[in-house]
Amino acid sequence: MAQSDVRGQDPSVDDTLSLAPQDRKTPEGSGRRGGGRGKNGSRAGRPRRRRRALRWSATVLAVVITGAATAGFLYYEHLNGNIRKGQRESGDAEAQKTAPNADGQTPLNILLIGSDSRNSAADLKLGGSRDQVGSPPLADVQMLIHLSADRKSASMVSIPRDTRVDIPKCTDPDSGKVYPATDDIINTTLARGGAGCTLSTWEKLTGVYIDHWMMIDFAGVVNMADAIGGVQVCVRQNVWDHPTAAQRGGSGLKLRAGTQKIYKEQALQWLRTRHAWGSDLMRARAQHMYLNSMIRTLKQQNVFTDTGRLMDLAEAATKSLQVSEEIGTVKKLYDLGMQLKSVPTNRITSITMPNVEDARNREHVVPDGANADKLWEMLRDDVPLDKNGKDDKSGKDGKASDAKPAANTDKTAKAPSTDPSRLGVLVQNATQSTTEAAVPGRAQTISQALGEKGYGRAAVDTTVTQSVDRTVVQYPSADLAGDAQAVAKALGIPVSSVKQSTGVSGVTVVIGADWRTGTSYPAQAKPRAGELPQNTDSVNGADTGDCMDVYKPYQW
Incomplete structure (x- = not known):
């Protein structure tokens, strides 16, 4: 059979390229192994070739895959x-995790800290003076991101930087x-033991496990804003x-009225601006608007189908962030981002501590008594801050949460250090309110009620005159925590009010x-x-229509 007839049986095969060299040189019928034809006229060596x-194609493919995998790794x-x-x-505060809901899910709390460090050339260029180089950084932005147990709602809670609190x-x-x-x-907590001290201070104040x-x-904010492609804001x-003449300093932010995208240094200026908004509290509002806008921007972007954008964002994020060690991998940070990204924007509430x-x-400011306590209680009990959800059981808008209450007294209780009859307890009358005088006696x-419950050394403290919205049991050092909890239990005061x-x-x-x-603490709704x-x-x-009002001296 002519050679053209062989090709005619399988047009996809080119004998000149596919035959081994010895096969091409061997005459037909010479009897060499592999040089003859089978019964159907095809070459006997074709299957092996x-x-x-x-095998060659598989080897090349394996090399390519291995190379790509190695590069990816x-x-x-x-x-x-x-x-x-x-x-x-790095502090003494001890908060308990919220108990799981009916489906075994627990909330997730992440403390976001913005440092004013000037200890790098990039940070110094973006803000501050050279005489601040080497000084301990301050935690000028502090915001708790709370993801609900079912991951259907989220909140971002800020505490103003000039809030006076008890620091543990x-x-x-690093230094010991x-x-x-x-x-x-x-x-000031950042300079007293790093971010771990800031976290412990939040736990001590709120009772929320973080x-x-x-x-x-500073430099991180600029890099992230650039990688995202700008964030939309409004004035x-x-x-x-x-x-x-009346106020030194300023962020340098200069924008025309209306909605616009800000990039790089402008993003940092927006987050640092205080005087132009009128107060530090309004600065927190501007920061909330920025973060909400950034989340909306990330949700709208197809960043995971754009390799270049994804790599830019990954580089910026990993270089910009310092994190607690248990989430110090790309995968864990990615997983956290995906959990936040899954929350609908109308279920995200940003709020400043009352x-x-x-x-x-x-x-300076201080927490606003019962109002601040109510906010911390909602976070501990995983109660949504918005009304836009539906309860899975009742179907009613925002009427309930399927989360169980915060960890109970039995789980958080500590053993008392001494017998109640030997414990000195002081009782203060702080019942005066803005509308009612203090209750005499x-x-x-x-x-006396404590005495009847075995606390024979309980006494009235008349050295301090104050008024508070909500009853608390206080103790000075960790060794008395169990004793304070026992006193609270005797009076029916919840363990969350022991501080x-x-x-x-x-x-x-x-x-x-x-x-x-x-003489028994009333149940609270x-x-x-x-x-x-x-x-x-x-x-x-x-x-998307919220705008910042500008304080008159900073309008142009």
């Missing part, structure tokens, strides 16, 4: 190497230096945050305006979804 070609390790990590907590004893994880407990403004922290500095008037002016310093009544404080010398019951009668406390400022994540 095909297998050889397939090396890049993954490169990204992991970018991430800086630190100890989760902290130990610097121990910082004693104190009361000071909350942004799973992780993430910290970003109602032209704004220029610059030094004035606060009032600090009586000791008008430049209230401390004496509760002191360590540097302002007391022993276990102290401070009777608030919420307990004006009786549980907050419902969307029932936000008074004296607060909130922004919904789906609100």
